[in-house]
Amino acid sequence: MLIYILSLIGVSVFAVSGALAAGNKNYDWIGVFAIAFVTAVGGGTLRDLLLNRSAVFWVADPNYLWTVLISTVLILIYAKYFQPPFNLLLSADAFGLALFSISGAQIAEQYSSAGIVIVLMGVITGAVGGVIRDVLTQEAPLVFSPKENLYSSAAMIGIICYLFSKTLGVGGTTASLIGIAVILLVRFSAIIWQIRLPAFNPRKS
Amino acid sequence: MLIYILSLIGVSVFAVSGALAAGNKNYDWIGVFAIAFVTAVGGGTLRDLLLNRSAVFWVADPNYLWTVLISTVLILIYAKYFQPPFNLLLSADAFGLALFSISGAQIAEQYSSAGIVIVLMGVITGAVGGVIRDVLTQEAPLVFSPKENLYSSAAMIGIICYLFSKTLGVGGTTASLIGIAVILLVRFSAIIWQIRLPAFNPRKS
Amino acid sequence: MLIYILSLIGVSVFAVSGALAAGNKNYDWIGVFAIAFVTAVGGGTLRDLLLNRSAVFWVADPNYLWTVLISTVLILIYAKYFQPPFNLLLSADAFGLALFSISGAQIAEQYSSAGIVIVLMGVITGAVGGVIRDVLTQEAPLVFSPKENLYSSAAMIGIICYLFSKTLGVGGTTASLIGIAVILLVRFSAIIWQIRLPAFNPRKS
Numbered sequence: 001m002l003i004y005i006l007s008l009i010g011v012s013v014f015a016v017s018g019a020l021a022a023g024n025k026n027y028d029w030i031g032v033f034a035i036a037f038v039t040a041v042g043g044g045t046l047r048d049l050l051l052n053r054s055a056v057f058w059v060a061d062p063n064y065l066w067t068v069l070i071s072t073v074l075i076l077i078y079a080k081y082f083q084p085p086f087n088l089l090l091s092a093d094a095f096g097l098a099l100f101s102i103s104g105a106q107i108a109e110q111y112s113s114a115g116i117v118i119v120l121m122g123v124i125t126g127a128v129g130g131v132i133r134d135v136l137t138q139e140a141p142l143v144f145s146p147k148e149n150l151y152s153s154a155a156m157i158g159i160i161c162y163l164f165s166k167t168l169g170v171g172g173t174t175a176s177l178i179g180i181a182v183i184l185l186v187r188f189s190a191i192i193w194q195i196r197l198p199a200f201n202p203r204k205s
Numbered sequence: 206m207l208i209y210i211l212s213l214i215g216v217s218v219f220a221v222s223g224a225l226a227a228g229n230k231n232y233d234w235i236g237v238f239a240i241a242f243v244t245a246v247g248g249g250t251l252r253d254l255l256l257n258r259s260a261v262f263w264v265a266d267p268n269y270l271w272t273v274l275i276s277t278v279l280i281l282i283y284a285k286y287f288q289p290p291f292n293l294l295l296s297a298d299a300f301g302l303a304l305f306s307i308s309g310a311q312i313a314e315q316y317s318s319a320g321i322v323i324v325l326m327g328v329i330t331g332a333v334g335g336v337i338r339d340v341l342t343q344e345a346p347l348v349f350s351p352k353e354n355l356y357s358s359a360a361m362i363g364i365i366c367y368l369f370s371k372t373l374g375v376g377g378t379t380a381s382l383i384g385i386a387v388i389l390l391v392r393f394s395a396i397i398w399q400i401r402l403p404a405f406n407p408r409k410s
Numbered sequence: 411m412l413i414y415i416l417s418l419i420g421v422s423v424f425a426v427s428g429a430l431a432a433g434n435k436n437y438d439w440i441g442v443f444a445i446a447f448v449t450a451v452g453g454g455t456l457r458d459l460l461l462n463r464s465a466v467f468w469v470a471d472p473n474y475l476w477t478v479l480i481s482t483v484l485i486l487i488y489a490k491y492f493q494p495p496f497n498l499l500l501s502a503d504a505f506g507l508a509l510f511s512i513s514g515a516q517i518a519e520q521y522s523s524a525g526i527v528i529v530l531m532g533v534i535t536g537a538v539g540g541v542i543r544d545v546l547t548q549e550a551p552l553v554f555s556p557k558e559n560l561y562s563s564a565a566m567i568g569i570i571c572y573l574f575s576k577t578l579g580v581g582g583t584t585a586s587l588i589g590i591a592v593i594l595l596v597r598f599s600a601i602i603w604q605i606r607l608p609a610f611n612p613r614k615s
Contacts, residue, residue: 020407022349028402030357031349034336037325049254049459050466056255062319069321079407114472116479120447131444131546136336138345140548144432144441152440197438202430202489225612227554233607235562236554239541242530254459261460267524274526284612341541343550 007103008067010096015040015071017093018133020084025137029076035133036072040064042129047104047121051111090191098183101126101155102162102176115163122159127152146199150190153197158183212308213272215301220245220276222298223338225289230342234281240338241277245269247334252309252326256316295396303388306331306360307367307381320368327364332357351404355395358402363388417513418477420506425450425481427503428543430494435547439486445543446482450474452539457514457531461521500601508593511536511565512572512586525573532569537562556609560600563607568593 018039022032041058048056058064078084104125108118127143134141143151162179166172189195223244227237246263253261263269280289309330313323332348339346348356367384371377394400428449432442451468458466468474485494514535518528537553540561544551553561572589576582599605 019405023405023407025345026351026404026406027349028351028353028404030361030402031346032405034349034357045255050455050469052463052465053257055257059255059317059322062317062321065319065321065325075407076405079405081408083408112469112472114475116472116475117469120475135340135545136346136349138343138548140435141441141546144437144444144546146436146438148438152444156440197440199436199438200429200433200442200486200489201436202433202485203491203493224610228610228612230550231556231609231611232554233556233558233609235566235607236551237610239554239562250460258462260462264460264522264527267522267526270524270526270530280612281610284610286613288613340545341551341554343548 003099003103006095006099008063009092010099011040011064011067012071013089013092013096014100014129015068016075016084017089018129019072019075020079020089021133021137021139023079027137032076033069033072035136037065037068038136039129039133040068040071042132043100043125043127044104044129046128047107047125050124051108051121053107053111091188094184094187094191097126097151097155097187098158098180101159101183102179105159105162105179106172106176118163119156119159123152123155126155146196148196150186150195150197154183154186154190157186208304208308211300211304213268214297215304216245216269216272217276218294218297218301219305219334220273221280221289221294223334224277224280225284225294226338226342226344228284232342237281238274238277240341242270242273243341244334244338245273245276247337248305248330248332249309249334251333252312252330255329256313256326258312258316296393299389299392299396302331302356302360302392303363303385306364306388307384310364310367310384311377311381323368324361324364328357328360331360351401353401355391355400355402359388359391359395362391413509413513416505416509418473419502420509421450421474421477422481423499423502423506424510424539425478426485426494426499428539429482429485430489430499431543431547431549433489437547442486443479443482445546447475447478448546449539449543450478450481452542453510453535453537454514454539456538457517457535460534461518461531463517463521501598504594504597504601507536507561507565507597508568508590511569511593512589515569515572515589516582516586528573529566529569533562533565536565556606558606560596560605560607564593564596564600567596 015036018036019032022035027035041064044057101122105118105122108121112118130143131141142148158179161182162175165175165178170178220241223241224237227240232240246269249262283289306327310323310327313326317323335348336346347353363384366387367380370380370383375383425446428446429442432445437445451474454467488494511532515528515532518531522528540553541551552558568589571592572585575585575588580588
């Protein structure tokens with residue numbers, strides 16, 4: 001139940017991040033809702049398609065859609081009068097990333113026993129929504145950029161810690177809390193000290 | 206049968222719209238066919254994937270592919286000698302949008318009882334092909350732009366009218382005709398009087 | 411077994427092509443791996459989703475993911491010290507295209523008897539990875555460009571020859587070797603003599 005409420009909060013935060021990105025491109029209301037929607041549910045949707053789950057999560061449970069809709073309406077109203085609280089959003093986004101990545105990994109565990117598949121599905125769940133957002137707003141994907149502090153790498157490290165904890169015999173709930181904590185720790189450290197992955201500069205003739 | 210022929214016409218019109226968009230980017234023939242293809246079947250394909258239908262519609266019925274292929278060849282020949290009839294295409298596109306949206310909603314009804322899922326699937330069926338077309342031709346998605354007259358909003362309003370009519374006890378066929386009529390009415394009104402959704406301008410510091 | 415090893419080599423080559431494209435955009439390491447991944451497995455993944463296969467190929471067999479990972483690490487190291495061997499890569503890419511296209515067509519044959527579906531699925535398997543790579547690196551899709559020598563057209567011609575050989579009674583293995591040979595022949599000829607499809611220039615007012 002707690003996990004469910006947290007995941008709705010994650011969806012809400014990602015929807016707001018998408019809505020604001022669409023606003024920066026001066027998209028219209030439908031565009032804002034569309035970008036909010038793909039940002040919030042895009043990662044989990046791709047995971048569900050790739051795992052060939054019997055139903056995509058928001059078709060099975062439309063509460064996710066209502067969460068996106070209501071969050072988008074609220075931010076549309078709020079941002080008309082006030083400047084969005086970017087620092088709060090940045091923190092909330094880190095929670096969304098952590099929750100989505102670990103819950104995505106847990107779902108993947110039901111479909112595959114290969115660690116590399118589980119890690120990848122977790123990262124996809126957490127980070128792909130933002131990639132689709134960037135494609136649809138014609139921006140270079142932020143998560144691939146050396147200007148972004150550790151983001152999908154944070155998710156990856158956290159999921160590996162989650163899997164490793166379980167291998168060591170830690171229970172599922174504890175292991176997922178460890179994974180979430182590691183993602184938050186890495187992400188916040190990366191934001192505070194601007195830790196980034198190096199860019200790849202292939203040698204040119 | 207009439208619905209089937211109308212949906213092939215819808216596919217044909219969307220294919221032509223995609224082919225011309227590719228032509229404006231001077232893509233080669235394969236590029237033109239590819240853009241025509243994704244524009245025509247992209248929305249219905251995403252709907253089928255999201256609903257986890259047993260087969261994507263154009264794999265189950267290749268007539269849709271032949272329709273795309275023949276339409277693209279014809280417009281390639283036609284547009285070499287004559288200027289494409291943009292006003293006719295704009296009207297035909299509205300019919301395509303109306304047919305796709307209502308038929309998409311009807312298919313979604315078989316998989317979900319949630320109104321918000323049905324509306325969303327209808328809009329996806331009608332509008333997503335154009336979004337993929339814009340992404341692949343490196344344009345800002347037109348349907349999200351405040352420069353475009355009501356498009357996906359027209360689809361949304363029509364699908365809601367369709368569902369509402371059924372709730373009031375109207376038969377399925379009549380309800381779908383009502384939905385289609387509403388979409389055409391809203392879209393044509395929007396084109397004639399340039400009715401648009403406002404843009405979202407979040408407050409900046 | 412030979413086919414399996416060849417397809418792993420194809421994945422490896424496509425991963426390197428994606429990694430170098432990401433490097434040209436100065437993406438960070440995660441971005442490089444992500445682009446390598448979608449370039450290498452994007453086409454086959456879309457095919458598996460569209461055919462509603464019970465499992466996407468790299469979820470069923472994670473060796474493909476390890477191949478992408480190892481190939482990306484190796485090219486990251488290699489390209490730091492040496493200029494990538496572009497001509498070798500161009501040849502290897504042609505082999506990848508040929509293998510992916512014919513194996514994609516063979517998989518599609520198990521799900522559809524329609525020639526147009528089989529050809530399309532083969533071309534999707536061979537060419538879509540490169541399209542996603544170009545979208546994510548904000549480039550106009552190369553395979554749609556009249557500046558690119560015959561690429562997806564080569565795949566299409568080869569698959570048609572493969573299907574035609576089978577219609578004439580040629581065995582499956584021989585037919586696939588014919589298809590692969592035709593794709594390589596057309597692609598290498600197109601590179602050497604710069605054979606291209608014409609661009610589509612619709613008439614403007």
